[in-house]
Amino acid sequence: MGVDFGQESVKAAKIVIAGISEHMPWTGGDSLIHADRIDWWVEHNAPLLTSEELFPNLDRNILPPSVLNKIVENVMFEIPDGATLKFDINLAVNQLIPFLKDKKDLGLHSDLLTDELLQLIKTGVITNARKNINRGKTIVSHATGNKALFRYIHRNPAVEFQSLYKINRIDHIAQQDNLIAIIGGLKVDLSGQLAVDSVGSRFYSGVGSSDDSIRGADYSKGGKPIVILPSMSVKGNSNILFALPEGTGVTITRLDVHYVITEYGTAFLFGKGIRERCLALIDIAHPDCRKYLLDQAKNSFYIHSEQSGNSYKSAYPDQWECLHQTKRGKEVFIRPIKAVDEDNLRNFFHKLSDQNVYMRYFTHIRSLPQKVLKRFSDIDYHKDMALVALYPPKTTQQEIVGIGQWIIDERGGMPELALQVRDDWQGQGLGKFLFLRLIEMAKYYKIIKLKADVLSDNKAMNLVFETAGILYHKKPK
Structure with missing residues (x-):
């Protein structure tokens, strides 16, 4: 109704x-x-x-639990308390809704009210208390569910039905601050073009409000347009493709797609060039498909031919991800580096002082060559390792503020250790934490010894070694 x-x-x-x-x-x-x-x-x-009588044979659990749980984790990371939500009418999206139970003061401005959303209203998760437009009211256009839902909305002033024209007008959506639009996709190509209703000549749905939702959330102050899709289809084919199949309708253009989320992570595409988009989307594709996608991108000159793809040779070691609080109470996200971090690593370098650069590289350099950036970011986790400290931690738009790494000596010598912390983050214990974390990882990977070349006047680095409680030997040069 x-x-x-x-x-x-x-x-x-x-x-x-x-x-x-x-x-x-x-x-x-x-x-x-x-x-x-x-x-x-x-x-x-x-x-x-x-809804059960209307669709008695409908399988509502189209995402398997292992995939669903990881997508949920990535989506929840992007939804702050107090946000207003707009959902696509999509079975995969509907599976996410019950997992919002730990959020606070959410608002609802969406096409459809369902039993799952009603449960969040009844348990006080959706209160609409922080809306700047229609505060205190749930705004929908239609509802489907059980008889309890029909009884709830009857003469209930807290639920207001508006026409789809009003619900989905981009300027109306954009007026709502912190609006998070979540839509389900079928396929996305490496440039960011998204198919929602068809693949090739086969149609899976009619024209919906996906494009309005995405654009409205983009214009919303603090809003986020989010696309979710599993990395693989039910037939075992990649949902991230080099190019959409011939005949596929592009529902959302590449310029409008900001966040793409699979069970393997989040690709933030807004403002990115084609190389950055390719690396970001390959990073969240199924591991079995990444090398093939990389080769296609290189063959079409979307990505430089020297991009090694080392990080796709082994599984990403997510067990080393963690949050860390510095001495000044700032929280950072620590994780192994990824190929997609190449540009972030370049930005990190250009925010270092000349003295900081000299202490790390023993010479004055103005920039890091592209091949060095690739070598540091696109690593084979079976051999080399690098941890980056990212700030702020609870967003995909992060800066690198520190890095710790070891690089295997191909000639059979000891792996070489290096640490670097941005000048404005020094003195907070971040370098020491990265060092101890790398030592812990080295033990796990059965690396017995590490070496580090450190200038004698690099007081910060020498202090890390002296206070870390780790056995070490100096060999002056």
């Missing part, structure tokens, strides 16, 4: 026929039509069909 385009249809129609039912809930908003506009009345008092 819902108002959909009811008001607009009545205004445009020459003859209006109204169905009358004592079981239809009385709702606020765009729900009333003056009796003078009705030409014919048809009474039909059968109970409203529930």
Whole structure:
């Protein structure tokens, strides 16, 4: 049930026929039509069909638990308390909704009210208390669920039904601050073009509000347009492709796609060039497909031919991810470096002082060559290792503020250790934490010894060794 385009249809129609039912809930908003506009009345008092009666054989759990749980983890990372949510009418998206149970004061401005969303309203997760528009009200256009849902919305002033035209007008969506739009995708190509309704010549749905939701969230102050999709289809094919199949409709253009989330992570594409987009999307593709996607991108000159793809040769060691609080109370996210960090690593270098650079590289250099950036970021985790400290921790738009790494000596010597912390983050114990974390990892990977070349006047680095409680030997040069 819902108002959909009811008001607009009545205004445009020459003859209006109204169905009358004592079981239809009385709702606020765009729900009333003056009796003078009705030409014919048809009474039909059968109970409203529930969603189970409408779709008795529908499998609502299309994402397997292992995939769902990881996608949920990545999506929840992007949703702050107090955000207003707008959902696509999509089974995969609907599976995420119950996992919002630990959020606080969420708002709802969406096409459809479901049993899952009603549960969040009843448990106080969705309160609409922090909305800057329609505060205290749930705004939807239609509803489907069980009889309890129909009873809840009947004469309930906290739920307002508005036409789809109003719900999905981009300027209306954008007026709502902190609006998070979550839509489900079918396929995405390496440039960021997204297919929602069709793949090739086969259609899976009709025209929905996905593009309006994405653009509205983009314009919303503090908003986020999020696309979710599993890395693989039910048939075992990659949902991240070099190019969309011929005949596929591009529902969302590459310029409008900001966040793409799979079970393997989040690709933030806004403002990125084609090389950065490719690396970001390959990073969240299924591991079995990454090398093939990289080769396709290199063959088409989307990515430089020297991109080694070392990080795709072994599984990403996510067990070493952690949050760390510095001495000044700032929280950073520590994780192994990824190939997609190449540009972030360049930005990190250019925020270092000349003295900081000299202490690390023993010479004055103005920039890191591309091949060095690739070597440091695109590593084979079976051999080399690097940890980056990212700030702020709870967003995908992060800066590198520190890095610790070891690089295997191909001639059979000891792996070489190096640490570097941005000048404005020094003195907070970050370098020492990275050092101890690398020592812990070295023990795990059965690396017995590490070496480090350190200038005698590098007081910060020498202090790390002296206070870490780790056995070490100096060999002055």
